[in-house]
Amino acid sequence: MDFAIKTCGLTKKYAGRAAVDNLSLSVRRGELFALLGVNGAGKTTTIRMLSCLTRPDDGDAFLLGSSIRSDEKEVKKCIGVSPQETAIARNLSVRENLELMAGVHGIKKAEAKRKADELIRLFALEEIEKQKAKTLSGGWQRRLSIAMALISDPRILFLDEPTLGLDVLARRELWSVIRQLKGRITVILTTHYLEEAESLSDRICIMKDGKLCAIGTEKELREQTGAASFEDAFVYLAGGGDLQ
Numbered sequence: 001m002d003f004a005i006k007t008c009g010l011t012k013k014y015a016g017r018a019a020v021d022n023l024s025l026s027v028r029r030g031e032l033f034a035l036l037g038v039n040g041a042g043k044t045t046t047i048r049m050l051s052c053l054t055r056p057d058d059g060d061a062f063l064l065g066s067s068i069r070s071d072e073k074e075v076k077k078c079i080g081v082s083p084q085e086t087a088i089a090r091n092l093s094v095r096e097n098l099e100l101m102a103g104v105h106g107i108k109k110a111e112a113k114r115k116a117d118e119l120i121r122l123f124a125l126e127e128i129e130k131q132k133a134k135t136l137s138g139g140w141q142r143r144l145s146i147a148m149a150l151i152s153d154p155r156i157l158f159l160d161e162p163t164l165g166l167d168v169l170a171r172r173e174l175w176s177v178i179r180q181l182k183g184r185i186t187v188i189l190t191t192h193y194l195e196e197a198e199s200l201s202d203r204i205c206i207m208k209d210g211k212l213c214a215i216g217t218e219k220e221l222r223e224q225t226g227a228a229s230f231e232d233a234f235v236y237l238a239g240g241g242d243l244q
């Protein structure tokens with residue numbers, strides 16, 4: 001099996017308490033993989049370790065074969081991150097944000113323009129490309145943030161709660177943007193919206209207290225718990241193991 005990500009006993013502790021506890025899992029190339037769990041389950045800490053923003057206390061993870069411990073430079077070359085708090089420059093336009101991010105990655109001007117053109121088309125940003133980012137709605141800011149994370153042509157993209165706080169229409173629009181990426185690159189998505197994981201992902205990992213407590217397709221997780229709906233399966237797995 002050709003893995004994009006393989007974690008081996010990945011562990012992070014804060015004040016002696018494990019935020020991520022001995023996490024071992026594999027994500028296939030081209031897979032859209034969702035990390036689910038209640039608040040504090042360890043999803044963001046996992047993404048932060050995989051994107052080299054936080055160093056693990058124990059264990060390791062390999063992204064396209066490169067270790068987050070010893071090959072940080074290689075790992076950073078192959079990833080894009082759209083964090084929970086969108087990291088856009090509010091006073092710059094949509095196009096300027098994209099070109100600025102290209103510059104951060106050392107992409108030359110002509111190439112940066114070509115890449116910005118391509119992403120503006122892919123994310124349907126044409127009509128707002130000259131608009132300052134601060135004037136955009138939350139949904140369009142998230143869309144821009146994802147486009148920015150793709151400017152370096154990453155092979156693995158991390159989306160941390162991409163639709164948090166968006167209205168249902170903006171969320172659905174963003175889903176169709178995320179669907180366009182399916183199969184092209186590996187996407188790791190964290191979300192609290194169960195229907196988002198259900199609708200978008202190939203496989204789902206449910207975390208609880210920093211540990212992996214279940215992994216599989218939505219159907220497999222339902223079958224494993226004997227639940228009628230995915231929500232019931234999630235409540236069973238991430239909650240107290242009680243099916244009401």
Ligand SMILES: Nc1ncnc2c1ncn2[C@@H]1O[C@H](COP(=O)(O)OP(=O)(O)OP(=O)(O)O)[C@@H](O)[C@H]1O
Nearest residue numbers: 014018019020037038039040041042043044045046
């Ligand atoms: N920088 C930090 N310092 C201390 N504790 C932290 C830090 N970051 C995370 N934690 C703790 O680690 C645990 C896991 O947090 P994490 O943010 O990874 O969970 P999460 O699943 O992403 O939660 P949420 O769904 O609320 O975003 C929590 O108990 C949190 O309080």
